[in-house]
Amino acid sequence: MLPKIKICCISSVDEGKIAISYGASALGLVGYMPSGPGVITDEMIASIAKTVPPPVATFLLTSETRAEDIIAHQQKVHTNTIQIVDALPERSYAYIKKQLPFVKLVQVIHVIDDASVDEALELSEEVDALLLDSGNPNLAIKELGGTGRVHNWQLSRRIVERSKVPVFLAGGLRADNVQQAIDAVQPYGLDLCSGVRTNGMLDKQKLDMFFKAVGY
Numbered sequence: 001m002l003p004k005i006k007i008c009c010i011s012s013v014d015e016g017k018i019a020i021s022y023g024a025s026a027l028g029l030v031g032y033m034p035s036g037p038g039v040i041t042d043e044m045i046a047s048i049a050k051t052v053p054p055p056v057a058t059f060l061l062t063s064e065t066r067a068e069d070i071i072a073h074q075q076k077v078h079t080n081t082i083q084i085v086d087a088l089p090e091r092s093y094a095y096i097k098k099q100l101p102f103v104k105l106v107q108v109i110h111v112i113d114d115a116s117v118d119e120a121l122e123l124s125e126e127v128d129a130l131l132l133d134s135g136n137p138n139l140a141i142k143e144l145g146g147t148g149r150v151h152n153w154q155l156s157r158r159i160v161e162r163s164k165v166p167v168f169l170a171g172g173l174r175a176d177n178v179q180q181a182i183d184a185v186q187p188y189g190l191d192l193c194s195g196v197r198t199n200g201m202l203d204k205q206k207l208d209m210f211f212k213a214v215g216y
């Protein structure tokens with residue numbers, strides 16, 4: 001089966017339609033972040049989300065880490081999935097699921113070292129999917145995604161082999177490295193932002209090359 005493709009940093013209704021026309025299974029809509037190129041307003045996230053047809057998932061990327069703030073963020077924009085890009089100190093996944101039973105939860109793991117593998121496998125018990133990215137939450141200004149960098153795919157492969165839930169691979173994916181990434185990691189899905197953009201805009205030629213490189 002071909003990996004699902006999530007196109008992230010969607011910034012308008014038009015970009016969403018273009019990504020879907022190439023075969024995207026999910027769109028990423030980036031809320032407020034401490035850094036990164038893909039942030040849009042919550043009003044724009046809500047307007048894009050309501051135009052997306054049912055088979056395509058809408059991921060709200062939130063940097064909130066308290067359950068009530070995450071719930072309030074989703075209730076403002078009405079996506080069907082929440083992508084949590086930072087660690088939740090209170091591990092409040094069960095509470096969020098109880099409050100939002102029809103919304104899927106995806107936890108981002110920034111893959112840095114062996115501890116990231118342990119963290120991912122522990123959290124795979126709590127969420128609907130994992131997304132392995134290349135940020136650095138330990139910096140003074142947190143880097144929580146959209147870096148354009150690849151990480152250590154051997155660590156990601158170890159997570160995929162043992163995770164109880166589907167795993168998306170992100171971080172620096174492009175048409176010219178995606179097949180190598182698939183072979184190395186065997187993820188359920190792929191997620192990318194900078195690899196299909198030119199000067200911040202979705203680039204149809206790069207989208208075409210990326211989807212073809214994956215085998216669509």
Ligand SMILES: O=C(O)c1ccccc1NCC(=O)[C@H](O)[C@H](O)COP(=O)(O)O
Nearest residue numbers: 008036037038144145146148172193194
């Ligand atoms: O793009 C951002 O501004 C951003 C900031 C903080 C968290 C996530 C962000 N982007 C969304 C994503 O999940 C990206 O698709 C993912 O990080 C991969 O990005 P890239 O390496 O540029 O393909």
